[in-house]
Amino acid sequence: KQEVTQIPAALSVPEGENLVLNCSFTDSAIYNLQWFRQDPGKGLTSLLLIQSSQREQTSGRLNASLDKSSGRSTLYIAASQPGDSATYLCAVEGQNFVFGPGTRLSVLP
Amino acid sequence: KAGVTQTPRYLIKTRGQQVTLSCSPISGHRSVSWYQQTPGQGLQFLFEYFSETQRNKGNFPGRFSGRQFSNSRSEMNVSTLELGDSALYLCASSPGTGIFSPLHFGNGTRLTVT
Numbered sequence: 001k002q003e004v005t006q007i008p009a010a011l012s013v014p015e016g017e018n019l020v021l022n023c024s025f026t027d028s029a030i031y032n033l034q035w036f037r038q039d040p041g042k043g044l045t046s047l048l049l050i051q052s053s054q055r056e057q058t059s060g061r062l063n064a065s066l067d068k069s070s071g072r073s074t075l076y077i078a079a080s081q082p083g084d085s086a087t088y089l090c091a092v093e094g095q096n097f098v099f100g101p102g103t104r105l106s107v108l109p
Numbered sequence: 110k111a112g113v114t115q116t117p118r119y120l121i122k123t124r125g126q127q128v129t130l131s132c133s134p135i136s137g138h139r140s141v142s143w144y145q146q147t148p149g150q151g152l153q154f155l156f157e158y159f160s161e162t163q164r165n166k167g168n169f170p171g172r173f174s175g176r177q178f179s180n181s182r183s184e185m186n187v188s189t190l191e192l193g194d195s196a197l198y199l200c201a202s203s204p205g206t207g208i209f210s211p212l213h214f215g216n217g218t219r220l221t222v223t
Binding site for chain 1: 213
């Protein structure tokens, strides 16, 4: 059974810092991995999708990497802004999607 | 392009009642999946429909059921509601098989069972 964990559970940083969020999964037989952000009381917004054959994806200030063999992915956020404050979830797709518990990020002005 | 639409946004029901939630996917998307989100259990997969057929099912009791119509709209039904069913129910759509296809989520239906 696939299990997904995320570290840290919560993070508070001053504006402008670069930061890394971590995602680990137990079964490397995945099709892809996605990173999402969720604002309070809202649905999830897809940020990046990494196919199992890829090593990384970039979108603006976001960069996500995938090491399938070790069951790890990282989301790198450059020059953080208060608008980045949200909960970030990773999800792996095998037979179905399994989500991590999320990292709650607060970026202080 | 309109996003994923879920109705209603909020719902209050009494224990023992049943409820039906609705999801309209992005136009052209044929896959619809449902998730339950609670503070204690996080986001958990309920089931996925593709072209009116249930393709995958999560580990939830039979009180949770769903269906998909020919226009890809989907409904989820929960019978004999329990207090523990209080949650944010999220629907997501994707173009096809789901492989290499990002999920697009609606804003969810907040169900409160009293």
